[in-house]
Amino acid sequence: MAQNPVKPTAEIYVIESDEAERMRREMNLTAVSDLLPALVPTAQRMARPQISRYHVGAVALGSSGRIYLGVNVEFPGVPLHHSIHAEQFVVTNAALHGERSIQFIAVSDFPCGHCRQFLQEIRSASQIQIQVTGQGEYRPLSYFLPNPFGPSDLLKEDVPLLLESHCNYLIEEGEKEEEICKGLGEMEERLRAAALMAAREAHAPYSGCPSGFALADGKGRVYAGAYMESAAYNPSLGPVQAAIVAYMVAGGSRGGGGEGGVGEGLVAAVLAEKEHAAVSQETTARVLLAAVAPKARFSVYRVRSSTSPW
Amino acid sequence: MAQNLAKPTAEMHPLRFVIERDEADVMRREMGLAAVTDLLPALVPAAQRMARPSISGYHVGACALGASGRIYLGVNVEFPGVPLHHTIHAEQFVVTNAAIHGERAICFLAVSDFPCGHCRQFLQEIRSASQIQILITGGDFSAADKYRPLYYFLPHPFGPSDLLNKDVPLLLEPHRNDLIDEEDEIGGGVEKREICVNGLGIMEEELRAAAVKAAMAAHAPYSGCASGFALAGCDGKVYSGSYIESAAYNPSVGPLQAAVVAYLAAGASGGGGVGEGIVAAVLAEREGAAVSQEATARTLLAAIAPKVRLSVYPLRSSAGTV
Numbered sequence: 001m002a003q004n005p006v007k008p009t010a011e012i013y014v015i016e017s018d019e020a021e022r023m024r025r026e027m028n029l030t031a032v033s034d035l036l037p038a039l040v041p042t043a044q045r046m047a048r049p050q051i052s053r054y055h056v057g058a059v060a061l062g063s064s065g066r067i068y069l070g071v072n073v074e075f076p077g078v079p080l081h082h083s084i085h086a087e088q089f090v091v092t093n094a095a096l097h098g099e100r101s102i103q104f105i106a107v108s109d110f111p112c113g114h115c116r117q118f119l120q121e122i123r124s125a126s127q128i129q130i131q132v133t134g135q136g137e138y139r140p141l142s143y144f145l146p147n148p149f150g151p152s153d154l155l156k157e158d159v160p161l162l163l164e165s166h167c168n169y170l171i172e173e174g175e176k177e178e179e180i181c182k183g184l185g186e187m188e189e190r191l192r193a194a195a196l197m198a199a200r201e202a203h204a205p206y207s208g209c210p211s212g213f214a215l216a217d218g219k220g221r222v223y224a225g226a227y228m229e230s231a232a233y234n235p236s237l238g239p240v241q242a243a244i245v246a247y248m249v250a251g252g253s254r255g256g257g258g259e260g261g262v263g264e265g266l267v268a269a270v271l272a273e274k275e276h277a278a279v280s281q282e283t284t285a286r287v288l289l290a291a292v293a294p295k296a297r298f299s300v301y302r303v304r305s306s307t308s309p310w
Numbered sequence: 311m312a313q314n315l316a317k318p319t320a321e322m323h324p325l326r327f328v329i330e331r332d333e334a335d336v337m338r339r340e341m342g343l344a345a346v347t348d349l350l351p352a353l354v355p356a357a358q359r360m361a362r363p364s365i366s367g368y369h370v371g372a373c374a375l376g377a378s379g380r381i382y383l384g385v386n387v388e389f390p391g392v393p394l395h396h397t398i399h400a401e402q403f404v405v406t407n408a409a410i411h412g413e414r415a416i417c418f419l420a421v422s423d424f425p426c427g428h429c430r431q432f433l434q435e436i437r438s439a440s441q442i443q444i445l446i447t448g449g450d451f452s453a454a455d456k457y458r459p460l461y462y463f464l465p466h467p468f469g470p471s472d473l474l475n476k477d478v479p480l481l482l483e484p485h486r487n488d489l490i491d492e493e494d495e496i497g498g499g500v501e502k503r504e505i506c507v508n509g510l511g512i513m514e515e516e517l518r519a520a521a522v523k524a525a526m527a528a529h530a531p532y533s534g535c536a537s538g539f540a541l542a543g544c545d546g547k548v549y550s551g552s553y554i555e556s557a558a559y560n561p562s563v564g565p566l567q568a569a570v571v572a573y574l575a576a577g578a579s580g581g582g583g584v585g586e587g588i589v590a591a592v593l594a595e596r597e598g599a600a601v602s603q604e605a606t607a608r609t610l611l612a613a614i615a616p617k618v619r620l621s622v623y624p625l626r627s628s629a630g631t632v
Binding site: 051115116117153235 | 365366368388391393394399423425426428430432434446462463464465466467472532533555556557558559560562564599600601602603605606609
């Protein structure tokens, strides 16, 4: 493990609560939230801003006591709306680890309006405490985005919000195809299962079109992420992006310092989404995947709603 | 779902997306209003009614006053079948509308709802954005009918000044991107192909020229990848729009979206789908662009005008550098 508690040598995206507590004590800090700004430079160094070269780092503290790191990721060759912001990365990271709420976020820059909007998907978003390194103490998100537009403008009270448990009732559409080669078949099977599981957890209350994406690397490891919709539509995070976060967080992409491509090492991918979805990710996923991992095999796993869980 | 109720508006002339300065003044006087800025909130409900929210059913209207004295209307536009990042917000529509008409500055903006963070960010591309006066016509805003500066809605903004040198033109300012159309380069003998629809002939050359001109005017200082898009309607007219980039990247407006704004603002689209009546489409963008719009434009075009084939014209920097 790292020798210096605030500068881990490997790319670390998650710090467990006991480790966070240990760091707090070692640094003589009152609260774990005081630790977050010290970790921001570490996050910044892991960023992948291949178009702008502008490194952004974000560090979040969940109610579990776990700390999550996030970075901005840019994708040359495709339109800028594919970009992942550090704040979106850190929330996706937390979601992947089953975090139920985020209370503090430290960032290297003032969050842009797109991110201040994306964060509205979390329950009680206005009370999330935000600190920009070198720019004073924590302030609530409501200071940065007063009179917000958000889920409550469009959804009923009982609809689950981001990070809360979702259970989209989805099952596969039609019969499974016979696999030609057993080796390929087994990985495809695991990719489909992972993409379907992600789709079941996706936050898509506005379109009703949940989706999940799974990536496999050369060693057969599978990484999956779920679509995360925004009430303001455009700041939604695509399922491919969510899966890329999963890949990076698991240490799958070790380009280091923005040199290597984010998709290095990926060999196969599966998108799970509803047939004839009002909001379909397929074509867009192809465009991004072609830019990120041009040699990866891609298939689409059609699912449909069912009235019961399985 | 309950939406903001319309405030009473005077009966007015048929509402268009651009109201000239003298006409705005006539309206103002007819309604007994002290200032043209008071006219904007009165026009918002009418704008809302023209919105195209085909996924959410949630109508948003926006109304802006430019430094020229001209008033611009904007609406939200949603596109079923494609991801939500293709959506055009009313505030983005109104700014794009102003840009298409050569407006140099937007001073006042009235909207039916609080702008979302994505829009508060997009507006940062305009010089002195923090001073744009914003009024919200609906909701429980405690100071009803009062204008507040954009800075109130997005304090400590991230914007162009974080990434660009001071002398770089901002949105609505004249741009002249250093681009050459590859076909112009080859020689004057560009074959003038004609597209015939319902007896109307549309020169593909006209479309290409419009797309190239739009690309030259595009605001793309972050990627350096300017692009323009032109649509031909069944009325034989050409509508074009320029790519508008955001410092925050994701809120950028794609060139096809900008052309759709031109199309809708001109009243070219009937009561049906947004793409109704589009017969041809052209994208002009840099060859091998670090930020390429082609595949994405094809996706959206297939959703709004499935029978239309997209032509792409490559451009390159006149200095010969990529």
